[in-house]
Amino acid sequence: xxxxxxxxxxxxxxxxxxxxxxxxxxxxxxxxxxxxxxxxxxxxxxxxxxxxxxxxxxxxxxxxxxxxxxxxxxxxxxxxxxxxxxxxxxxxxxxxxxxxxxxxxxxxxxxxxxxxxxxxxxxxxxxxxxxxxxxxxxxxxxxxxxxxxxxxxxxxxxxxxxxxxxxxxxxxxxxxxxxx
Amino acid sequence: xxxxxxxxxxxxxxxxxxxxxxxxxxxxxxxxxxxxxxxxxxxxxxxxxxxxxxxxxxxxxxxxxxxxxxxxxxxxxxxxxxxxxxxxxxxxxxxxxxxxxxxxxxxxxxxxxxxxxxxxxxxxxxxxxxxxxxxxxxxxxxxxxxxxxxxxxxxxxxxxxxxxxxxxxxxxxxxxxxxxxxxxxxxxxxxxxxxxxxxxxxxxxxxx
Numbered sequence: 535x536x537x538x539x540x541x542x543x544x545x546x547x548x549x550x551x552x553x554x555x556x557x558x559x560x561x562x563x564x565x566x567x568x569x570x571x572x573x574x575x576x577x578x579x580x581x582x583x584x585x586x587x588x589x590x591x592x593x594x595x596x597x598x599x600x601x602x603x604x605x606x607x608x609x610x611x612x613x614x615x616x617x618x619x620x621x622x623x624x625x626x627x628x629x630x631x632x633x634x635x636x637x638x639x640x641x642x643x644x645x646x647x648x649x650x651x652x653x654x655x656x657x658x659x660x661x662x663x664x665x666x667x668x669x670x671x672x673x674x675x676x677x678x679x680x681x682x683x684x685x686x687x688x689x690x691x692x693x694x695x696x697x698x699x700x701x702x703x704x705x706x707x708x709x710x711x712x713x714x
Numbered sequence: 715x716x717x718x719x720x721x722x723x724x725x726x727x728x729x730x731x732x733x734x735x736x737x738x739x740x741x742x743x744x745x746x747x748x749x750x751x752x753x754x755x756x757x758x759x760x761x762x763x764x765x766x767x768x769x770x771x772x773x774x775x776x777x778x779x780x781x782x783x784x785x786x787x788x789x790x791x792x793x794x795x796x797x798x799x800x801x802x803x804x805x806x807x808x809x810x811x812x813x814x815x816x817x818x819x820x821x822x823x824x825x826x827x828x829x830x831x832x833x834x835x836x837x838x839x840x841x842x843x844x845x846x847x848x849x850x851x852x853x854x855x856x857x858x859x860x861x862x863x864x865x866x867x868x869x870x871x872x873x874x875x876x877x878x879x880x881x882x883x884x885x886x887x888x889x890x891x892x893x894x895x896x897x898x899x900x901x902x903x904x905x906x907x908x909x910x911x912x913x914x915x916x917x918x919x920x921x922x
Contacts, residue, residue, distance in 0.1 A: 558779050563770065566778075571766065580774075587782045588789070650768040657765045676759060677766045682728070701727035704759060708723070711758045 539603040543594055554594075558587055561604065564678075565611050566644070571673045572615035572666075574658040576644050582614045601687050608678075608688045612670055619666055660710050668703035671696050676704075722752045726759075 542560075545553035565586050570579035589610055597606060645651050661669055674685045675696075682693045682700075689696070724730050725738050742749050 555779060558782060562775055562778050566770070566775070567766075583778065584782055584785060587778075588785055591782070591786055644770045644774045645768055646771050647769065653765045654768045657762060657768075660762070676763055697727050697729045701723055701729050704723050704727060704755075705720070707762065708719075708755055708758050711762070 536599075536602050540599060543597060543599075543603065547595055554591060557590065557603075561607050562587065564604070565607060568608060568611045568673065568678070569615050570644075571658070571661055571677065572612070572669060573618055574662045578618055580644075582611065582618060585614055586611050605684060605687045608674070608680075609690075612674075612688060616666055616670070660707060663710060664703055664706055667691075668699045668706070671699045672703035672707065675700055718748070718751065719755070722748075722755055725752075726756065 539557075542553045542557050546557065562583065566579055566583045569582040569586075570576065573579050573582070586607065590607065597603070601609075645654055661673070664672060670689060671685055671691075674680045674688065675682070680688070682696050685691075685696055686693050691699075721730070721734075721738060725735065730738060742752065
């Protein structure tokens with residue numbers, strides 16, 4: 535995967551715009567779903583996905599392959615999502631609605647199937663109950679199946695700290711799922 | 715019961731140390747109840763993973779690239795405008811500086827950054843941060859701000875540790891609007907004018 539990414543980036547930097555399209559096709563779903571799980575609504579996840587892809591277009595020339603491309607992409611997506619969550623918290627101070635409520639009533643344009651919609655709503659309700667750091671590591675470990683070392687590169691946190699956060703996350707999640 | 719759950723979850727989170735891990739795995743082999751409990755917790759988490767694999771609408775992802783491309787093109791156009799604005803702003807700065815310099819009939823002097831830093835160090839050690847702020851306000855704050863080098867909130871230690879090149883570079887970054895509004899000639903010293911002029915020449919913004 536890293537080799538293929540390297541070729542795509544090299545090709546894009548050589549002026550092949552089609553290579554960027556391939557990068558988008560390869561990573562757009564990962565970016566969207568990571569942002570969506572972090573934030574819990576379609577509209578903002580869509581905006582973050584677009585922002586991340588635009589950042590990618592502009593900054594790929596600075597990418598030195600010191601880490602893998604997907605680590606870098608997850609890192610940008612995570613950082614943007616967390617920034618969004620922080621802004622939402624500030625916004626929350628000035629409105630009567632909680633961000634959790636605002637997120638859950640937002641329109642959903644990406645999941646059409648009613649059953650899937652319900653599943654997603656259930657999942658998002660659980661994820662939004664986790665503190666952001668726990669949510670981030672839970673999503674990356676449980677859904678993206680990344681190792682602690684990979685998550686450490688993405689988040690810049692120590693592996694020990696990530697393990698502790700993951701423990702508290704799964705403890706809370708299993709409580710919410712009724713596994714006392 | 716909850717303690718047992720915690721140990722299982724710590725095992726799943728890889729939070730047990732090597733000794734605890736071996737002991738737990740031994741207990742797991744010996745106790746079907748414990749093994750069952752662990753399976754329950756694991757399947758809860760796996761179930762959530764399955765829920766998370768919701769199929770997204772393919773149309774959304776097909777349409778994403780054209781939307782990105784459109785935004786990239788829009789940004790490119792606006793960057794071009796901004797770049798031209800920057801060039802114009804720099805030209806205005808260069809022009810003002812040139813006028814200031816020629817008004818002073820060639821009485822230029824060279825700013826000694828080490829002395830400047832030394833005098834600031836003295837102020838910090840003798841008078842403290844508030845005195846430094848007053849000093850900076852009086853001398854620089856009105857027109858140097860773009861890199862926060864001379865900001866009110868500047869950490870005194872940070873400033874003293876700046877290199878001369880950092881300070882030099884900051885001279886070229888001040889906002890042209892501030893200069894135009896406040897009139898740089900009212901604030902600038904001969905030494906500073908000389909330094910700015912040299913930078914302009916070095917960076918080939920203006921030819922001698």
